[in-house]
Amino acid sequence: MSDRGRISTCKSRALLTALLACCLFVQPAFATGWSLILQQSQIGLALPDVHTDDWQITGIRADVVNSVEADNRTITVHFKPRSRLQVASLVHDAAGTPTQLDNVQVDLADVTLTINLGGTGSLADRSTIAGQVVIDVDQLQHPQLKPQGWRFEGTVSGALTDLNLDGQLQSDSGLVADVAIRNVMGEFLAARIAMDVAGKNGGKALADTLAAWPELLELTAGQIQAAASLRLEPGVPLVLDGSANFDGVEGLIDRTAVTDLSGRLLVSLDDGALTARFRDVTVGQINSGIGIGPVRFLADYRALQTAPFAGVLDIQQAAASFLGGRLRVAPGAIDLAAEPWTLPVEVYEVSLERLLQVYPAEGFSGTGELTGRVPVMVSADGIVVEQGKVAAIAPGGLLRLPAQRLQAMLGSSQTMEQVVDALQNFHYSVLDSTIDYDNKGRLVLDVRLEGENPEVRGGQPIVLNINLEEDIPALLTSLQLSGRVNEAVTERVRERLQQSGQEAVP
Template sequence: MILPPPRSPASFFRALWFCLVAVVAGALTLSQANATPWTFSLQQGRMDLALPDYEIAGWKATGIHADIVNSVEASNKQVGVTFRPGSRLTIARIARQSGSTPAELIDVQLDLADTEVTVDLGAPGAMPERTRISGNVRIDVAEVRHPSLKPQRWWFQGKASGTLADLELEGTLNADSGLTANLVLRSGSESNFTADIRTTMAAQKAGEALAATLLNWPELLSLGNGELTLQANLRVESNQPLAADAWLDFKDVSGVMDRTALTNLSGRLLFALEADTLTAALRDIRIGEVDSGIGIGPIQLLADYEANPAAPLRGQLSVQQATAEFLGGRLRVAPRTVDLSNRPWHVTIDVYDLSLERLLQVYPAEGFSGTGSLTGRIPVAVTDAGVRVDQGALRAVSPGGKLIMPAERLQAMLGSSDAMELVVQALQNFHYSVLESTIDYDEEGKLALGLRLEGENPDLRGGQPVVLNINLEEDIPALLTSLQLSGRVNEAVTERVRERLQQSGQEAVP
C-alpha cells in the first residue's frame, strides 16, 4: 500500500500512525465489506520494518523504523490491532527543510505499548476516517535543536483518542530543564491543527527551568516567591500562518533583575498572534515595589502593545495607566502612545507631593533633614546610549518648609571657599518659602541640579531674607551602588554589587 505524503504538520502524527495500520491492513485488504465472511486471529506477531523517509510541509523525517509486537483480530468487517510492550516507532532525525529558522528533533521514539487501533473496513469514507486509535502514548525526543532553545531532552506522556482524521493527544510535556506543561494536541483535518498548553509553577522553579531552556533568558534575572500560570492556544489552518493567543498570570511574584529587586508582582499579561499582527496587553498589573536603592511602589500598570511579528520589539506601546507611589508622593505617566521603532522614546513623568523629609532620609549623608513636599515634571528620553533628562523641574508646594544640613557635609559637597561660607551657614537651619530645581541627567549617569532657595535662617543676621543659587552634581550609578551596599535592598542585589566591585578591584564599602 502506498501512502500519500502528508500535506501539513497536522498530518504528521496521522501519517506515522497510518503507516503502522497500513502494514497490518494492507495484508488483509478486501475490496468490498460484503465479501465472503472471514476471520483472522494473531495472538503474538512481530514486525521489524524500515520505512521510507517523509517530507511534511517543509519538514523531513529520516531513519524511520518500526519494531512492532502486536496481536490482531480481523474479519471482513474490521481489523483490530493491539500493540504490546516493546512496540516502538523510531525516527533518527526530523529537520526543517524550509524557512529561515533551523530546527531539528534528534532520535524521536514513539512508544506504542498497550495502544489499540481499529480499522472499520465496512464503513464509508477514507481510511483515516475509519481508523480509530485509543491508548497510552509516550513520545521521547533525545534532543531538540532550535536557535532559541538549549539542546536537551523533551518527552510527552499521555493518551491518544479519536480517528486518524480527528485525533487528540492529551498528556504532559516535560523537558530535562524541569519545565513541565499539560498539553492537548488536536488534528481536525488534513490542514487543521491546534495545541492547548497549560502550566502552573512556583516562580522560582519556573525561573530556573526557563533559564535552563531558553538561550536568551537574561542571565541576571532570577525569580523567587510567587506563582506563574500560563495558558496558550496555537492554531494552524490551511494556507494560513500560525495563529496563537495566550495569557500569563502572575501571583505575588518576586525576583531580581541585575541590581534591581522586584516584589509582589500580580496581574495578567495577554498575547495574541493573528496574520501579520502581534498584540500584547498588561491587565491589572500591580507591583509591590521596584528597588534599585530607592524603592518605588506600589506600581499600577495598564497598557496595550501592537507590532509586526517580523519586528516584535518595534511596535506601538499605548499606556492607559502608569502610576507609582514614591517617597510619600506619587509618580504618574499620562496616557500616551510611544513608537518603539523610533528612538529616542519620550515619556514625561509627573511628580506629586514628594516628601522632602523622606528624600533626605534615603540620601546617604547623615544629618540631612527637612520638611515640605515637592511637585513637578520630569521629561525622560530613552536613547540608544541610555536614559536622558533635559530641563526637568521640581518646586516646593506652598508654604514651603525647612532644611537642616550639617556644615561638615555641606563643605564636603560644596567646598570651603569664602563664596560658599554664607550658603553653609544659612543651610544649618534654613526656613524656605521657595525651593525650585532644574533637573538634567545624561546617559553616563551624571545628575545636575540647579537649585534656587528663598527664605531665611532665624539664627543668621537676624533672620534677614536670603536667596541662594546652588549647582549640585551627583553620580547616580555610584549613589545607587552605595545604597545597594548599605543593606537597604535585596540581599541578592547586595551580593551581586560586591562581586562586581571585587572583580573590578574596587573596595565594596558603602
C-alpha cells in the first residue's frame, strides 16, 4: 500500500472511531438533526477474549471493509467483500459436554449492522444484524462427532442479544443438514436440525460423521429422514426431541444383511431421561445365513441420559416369519441393566422340511412342524441358551438322513449303526429336543425320537435318543460363503478368513 493509501485508511479509521464514540457516548450534543455518509473504510481490530461460565472464545479478530450511514437516530454499517471475523478457538461446555471449534472464519460480505441510537437497553440490545453469511470451521470437536471441518451458508438476523441463523450446514465428509438456530444471550440456545440421508453415499457420510457409528455397519440403499429440536439453558440439562423415518433401508451389520427396513424412531431427552419409541418398524429380511422375515417390531425404551444402554425395553410386538412358521417375543419389559437379560423367543409351526433344506448337508430331508420356546440370555459375555425346548406338532412326520452323513456326525459304533439304519426312512410320532448354546458358539441338541422304520425290525416301534453338537459360527460362515446371503457378506467373510490365514471354502 502507498503512503497516501495508508494515510487515507488511518484517517477513515480515526473518523469512524470518533464518530462512533460521539454517537454512543455524547449523544445529547447531537439533539438536532444531522447525517453522515462514509463511502468506504477498512478496519482491522484485535478484540479481547471472551470468558463466561459456558463460553471461552479466544483469538478474536475483525478485518472489515464497510460503508457507514449515520444520523442522530441510527448508524448503519454495510459490510463489503473481504469483511471477515476470525476466531482462533471457541469452546462451549454445558453439563460436561464440551464442544470446540478451531479456526472459525465468518464471511460478512453481505451483512448489515444497524445501531439504534434512540432506543433503550444495552448497546447489544439496540444493535441488529441481517444478511447472508458464510461460516467456515477448520475442525469441530464434540464427543458425538468425528473431528472434521464444517461449513454453514445461510442468513443471520436479529439483535446481538437475540440472534438467529438459518441455512445449510455441511461436513467435510459430505453430510448435509438444514439448521435453524436461535441464541438469546444468557437465556437459551435453541436449534432445529433436519437431514435427508439417501443411498450408499448418504450412509457413508453419516458413518464418517457420527463418532458412535459401528465400524461394521454399512448402509447401501434406502432413505432416512431425520429431524431434531434441542434447547440449552444455563444450569439446565439438554432438552431434545427427534425423529427418524426409514424407508426401504438396506445394509450390512457385520456379516448380516438387512433389507427393506421401514418405520419411525421417536427420541426425546428431558430432565436427564432418555425415551425412544419404535413405531411401525418392519424389516423385509435379516439374513446371517438363514433368513428371518418379514419382521415387525413395536416397543418403547427408557433410560437415564448417563446410562443410555442400561434402560428398560418395553416390547409391545416383536414377531418374524421363519422357515414357513414364525418367531415371537411375548410382550413384556426387559431390564437391560440386569445382566444377563432374557429374550423369551417362542417358536411356532416352523417347517422341518425347510430347516433341513437350509442345513449345508446334502440328502437331509423331512416333514413336520416344530414349536417351542427358546430363552435367549444376553450379557456382555455373549449369547447363551439354557434348556430351550422345541418339539414336533402331532401327528409327527418323516425323517430321511443319509447314512454317510450320519456316520460322520454320530460315529461308527454298533449302537450308532442301528440309529443310522433307522433314520434312513424314519416315520416319527414324537420329536422332542432340548437346546443349549454357549457363548463360544457351540450348540448342543438332545433329541428324543419315537416312531418306526418299516424296513427295520419289521416296523416295530423304536425310541432314539441322539446328542448332536454344532459349531454355529462355522455353520453360518459356510452358509455365508455359499452365497445364501449376498455378495457383500460373502466378500466380508472371505476377507476375514484371509486375514486369519484360513481358507474360504464353503
